[in-house]
Structure formats: structure tokens, C-alpha cells
Amino acid sequence: MTNTKLKDRPYILLTPGPLTTSVEVKSAMLKDWCTWDSEYNFLVQDMRKRVLSIAEADDDYTMIPMQGSGTFSVEAVLTSTVGEDEKLLILSNGAYGDRMKTICDVAKVKNEFYKIDQTESYDLTHLENILKTNSDITHVAVVHCETTSGILNSIKEISEIVKKYNKTFILDAMSSFGGIHFNVPEHNIDFLISSANKCIQGVPGFGFIIAKKEALLKSKGKARSHSLDIFDQWKVMESGNGKWRFTSPTHVVRAFYQALLELEIEGGVKAREARYKENQQELVKGMSLLGFNAIIPTEKQSPIITTFYAPAHPNYKFETFYSELKKHGFVIYPGKLTKEESFRIGNIGEVYPKDIKTLIDSIEKSMIWR
Structure with missing residues (x-):
């Protein structure tokens, strides 16, 4: 199944639902x-x-x-x-x-x-x-x-x-x-x-x-x-x-x-789970290189959505980060944890590893607090 080109949609939803759907x-x-x-x-x-x-x-x-x-x-x-x-x-x-x-x-x-x-x-x-x-x-x-x-x-x-x-x-x-x-x-x-x-x-x-x-x-x-x-x-x-x-x-x-x-058509749940896992692994790897750490250990982590610690930087604000990232065509989720400041990125929907790679590049460009 072909993936919808980024230019054909306003943004990719990286949330746990509603999510990005096929044409x-x-x-x-x-x-x-x-x-x-x-x-x-x-x-x-x-x-x-x-x-x-x-x-x-x-x-x-x-x-x-x-x-x-x-x-x-x-x-x-x-x-x-x-x-x-x-x-x-x-x-x-x-x-x-x-x-x-x-x-x-x-x-x-x-x-x-x-x-x-x-x-x-x-x-x-x-x-x-x-x-x-x-x-x-x-x-x-x-x-x-x-x-x-x-x-x-x-x-x-x-x-x-x-x-x-x-x-x-x-x-x-x-x-x-x-x-x-x-x-x-x-x-x-x-x-x-x-x-x-x-x-x-x-x-x-x-x-x-x-x-x-x-x-x-x-x-x-x-x-x-x-x-x-x-x-x-x-x-x-x-x-x-x-x-x-x-x-x-x-x-x-x-x-x-x-x-x-x-x-x-995709091959059933096992095939979809494999894609979601690849998305999630690509996400964690790329985010780690940018200095973001996932909160949940790998052995407990689902392939559905990943929570990251917010940057410990005085100029970081989630709303600004969110807005900048949306300009690049991606929408993420605010954190929902009560103890740590965080944000969440979903790995599901009509989203593929190449989208995650583009996301990582966009996140790097959206880190304007640095």
C-alpha cells in the first residue's frame, strides 16, 4: 500500500488515536x-x-x-x-x-x-x-x-x-x-x-x-x-x-x-505489529541521538506510543515545540505523567519508518530552545 505524500495532507498525527488514516x-x-x-x-x-x-x-x-x-x-x-x-x-x-x-x-x-x-x-x-x-x-x-x-x-x-x-x-x-x-x-x-x-x-x-x-x-x-x-x-x-x-x-x-x-492486505495483526515496532524502535534510536530519553524501559514499552522526558532547559516550552513541529508536518501529544514533565509520540496509524526518519529531522530543526 502506498503511503500518502506529506504534501498531500496538512500533517501526520503521531497520537494514539485519532490517527493518520489512509486516503x-x-x-x-x-x-x-x-x-x-x-x-x-x-x-x-x-x-x-x-x-x-x-x-x-x-x-x-x-x-x-x-x-x-x-x-x-x-x-x-x-x-x-x-x-x-x-x-x-x-x-x-x-x-x-x-x-x-x-x-x-x-x-x-x-x-x-x-x-x-x-x-x-x-x-x-x-x-x-x-x-x-x-x-x-x-x-x-x-x-x-x-x-x-x-x-x-x-x-x-x-x-x-x-x-x-x-x-x-x-x-x-x-x-x-x-x-x-x-x-x-x-x-x-x-x-x-x-x-x-x-x-x-x-x-x-x-x-x-x-x-x-x-x-x-x-x-x-x-x-x-x-x-x-x-x-x-x-x-x-x-x-x-x-x-x-x-x-x-x-x-x-x-x-x-x-x-x-x-x-x-497488510498481512494481519502480526505484520502491523511488526511495522509499529519498527516505527517505535526507529523513533527511540533517533530521539536518543538528539538527547531525548524514553521514560518506559524497553521491556515494558509498547509499540503504540512513547513518552519522553522533556528537555531540562529553561527556554523549553512544549507549546512552542509543538507549534514548530507542526510547521514541519507533524503533530505530537503533550505529556500526561504527574511526576515528570514529558511529551508523547505515537507510532501507529498510516505511518511508516520513513515518516519517523523525517520526523527526527524535523524535531532537530524544531529544537529552537538550544
Whole structure:
């Protein structure tokens, strides 16, 4: 697939989503669709099957698209699956784990909170002790790739402990699904949550849930929201052969379908992960030569987004750096860590190693504080 030339677009988004999309994905949104049309509903059903194929999921699983940003789907799962007499353990080492806590507190979902530093990994012995000593916990939720820092949490070990104590396992794979290879059934995931505008490289407008049917059926009647009820969303979609309960984001769905086709053409998740890793490695190497150090150690670093320490220079200001870099055709992210001043650079989307090399040259030219 040919990469879009820099002159043909205002800038490359080096963020964890929304991200830079292909021309073909953008073009897919030029046609209007009727939500009741059988051609559109067939496309929705095929989209659902393709997503399950990426997850390497069998007939025990289903895919439920949900209107809104990824956070809408996170809230949909948390408020639809944890009943009034049940309790959720939330693991957090970043802003998105913290957000799950906020969602639960607002919706009055009972929860326990295991929070660690944004650059640390979970103590598995401590996690097991929490589950061992709190028998009222019924569900466990964790973020796979925490884009606050770029750290990749070890879901294999976490899921083994969760299932040892027979808890429902909820995985926020917002920024990893489609870009990091893993088998959903093998990790005993009951509910996986992701979004159209992340590693599958679509545009914002809906999220989706990959749900184990056995766990989904147990959620009937538990929802604290009408519009975010994942059981009812699934039931209508199944009975209506791809029909959404409420107005679906038709253009976004069509763009996502095109993005799914492009993922297949690229060689699937393993091939895309290899490209993302090459992007990330090229980025760290180039940034190191310019004097920038990554905050997360290599063994914990995801290929999705990298956080760098801000320069310890009195004349450095992120806003100025950002503006200068944007003039060169690149947009990066401000830092989200609470202890150190930092900034973040995404490695995903329709971005290739040659783009990263151009980025490094542009960063060197944008270091006007020196």
C-alpha cells in the first residue's frame, strides 16, 4: 500500500488515536448509507465477523459495536456487566485506569481500586492477595496498553490470576487491539473493549466490545443506562441482522470496514505489529541521538506510543515545540505523567519508518530552545 505524500495532507498525527488514516479510508466516507438498507446491514454483520477473526475468537464470542468514543464503550461494559450486588476490582497505572474508577463512582458501581505509579507494573502477588482476601469481588478490569505512559501491562499473568479465582475479566484493549497480537480466548477475556480509531486505523465514531456469550447473557437486566446497555444492543443487532438500536455512525462504519480490509492486505495483526515496532524502535534510536530519553524501559514499552522526558532547559516550552513541529508536518501529544514533565509520540496509524526518519529531522530543526 502506498503511503500518502506529506504534501498531500496538512500533517501526520503521531497520537494514539485519532490517527493518520489512509486516503482509501477517508474516501470510504464519501458515500451516504441508509441504516435500514440490507446492503449496509450486511456490511455491519461482515464487520463483526472480521473483528472476531482478528481476536481469533470462536463461536463462544460475539462482537457488539457501540456508538460514541471508546470511553462510551468502557462505560457501557462497566455499567452493564457489574450488578448491584457485585463488585469490580480496577487496576490502574495511568489516566485510563483512573477513568474507569470515575465511571464506576458516578454510576454507583461498587469497586475496589488497586493503583500503582504510572511507570510501574502490577505486583502479581499483591493482586492475588486482593482477590484471596476480598471474596465479594466478582469482576476485574485492567488497561492493556496504558497510553498515559506507553507501558504495556502483562495481561497473560493477570488473566491467569483472575481466572484462578473465577472472576469476570474485563480488558480495555483500546490502544492495543489490532496492533498487538494476542488470542482473546487463550487469555480468558470475558469482555474486551476497543475503538474504531485506534490500531485498526479507522476514524472516530464508535467503539466495540468482544464479549464471551456466556458472560454477556449474565449481564441481562444489570445495565444502569438505557443507551449503553450492551445486552440490549447485542440482542437487537442479532435479531435485526446487523441493525443498531439507535442511529448508527454509517460513514464511520464504512471507513472502519475499509480499514479492516487494509489490515488484511497488510498481512494481519502480526505484520502491523511488526511495522509499529519498527516505527517505535526507529523513533527511540533517533530521539536518543538528539538527547531525548524514553521514560518506559524497553521491556515494558509498547509499540503504540512513547513518552519522553522533556528537555531540562529553561527556554523549553512544549507549546512552542509543538507549534514548530507542526510547521514541519507533524503533530505530537503533550505529556500526561504527574511526576515528570514529558511529551508523547505515537507510532501507529498510516505511518511508516520513513515518516519517523523525517520526523527526527524535523524535531532537530524544531529544537529552537538550544
